[in-house]
Amino acid sequence: xxxxxxxxxxxxxxxxxxxxxxxxxxxxxxxxxxxxxxxxxxxxxxxxxxxxxxxxxxxxxxxxxxxxxxxxxxxxxxxxxxxxxxxxxxxxxxxxxxxxxxxxxxxxxxxxxxxxxxxxxxxxx
Numbered sequence: 001x002x003x004x005x006x007x008x009x010x011x012x013x014x015x016x017x018x019x020x021x022x023x024x025x026x027x028x029x030x031x032x033x034x035x036x037x038x039x040x041x042x043x044x045x046x047x048x049x050x051x052x053x054x055x056x057x058x059x060x061x062x063x064x065x066x067x068x069x070x071x072x073x074x075x076x077x078x079x080x081x082x083x084x085x086x087x088x089x090x091x092x093x094x095x096x097x098x099x100x101x102x103x104x105x106x107x108x109x110x111x112x113x114x115x116x117x118x119x120x121x122x123x124x125x
Contacts, residue, residue: 069121080109 087102
């Protein structure tokens with residue numbers, strides 16, 4: 001049997017088989033756990049789970065806006081690391097131009113960080 005032409009539909013049969021097997025396994029596992037598993041509802045099981053801490057108070061309490069501000073700042077500075085990784089992979093190809101571009105990028109983020117720090121957004125009272 002010779003090589004398969006990559007443009008033919010026969011080239012996609014292994015991929016289709018993998019998708020069918022993976023989907024069948026996922027559906028089969030969920031169906032088996034649904035039909036074979038025991039379901040005993042106790043008061044402890046029906047309570048909301050909060051990272052191992054027993055929930056106290058009303059779930060509809062308002063959060064301080066600082067919580068959301070810190071969360072957004074975390075995402076912004078986390079995205080910085082997402083851009084640093086591909087840059088580091090092709091650092092030698094970019095040479096001096098790539099280095100200067102990354103210095104500008106980090107300087108802009110650092111200026112934003114200093115501004116946020118000066119405004120007191122990182123203070124948690």
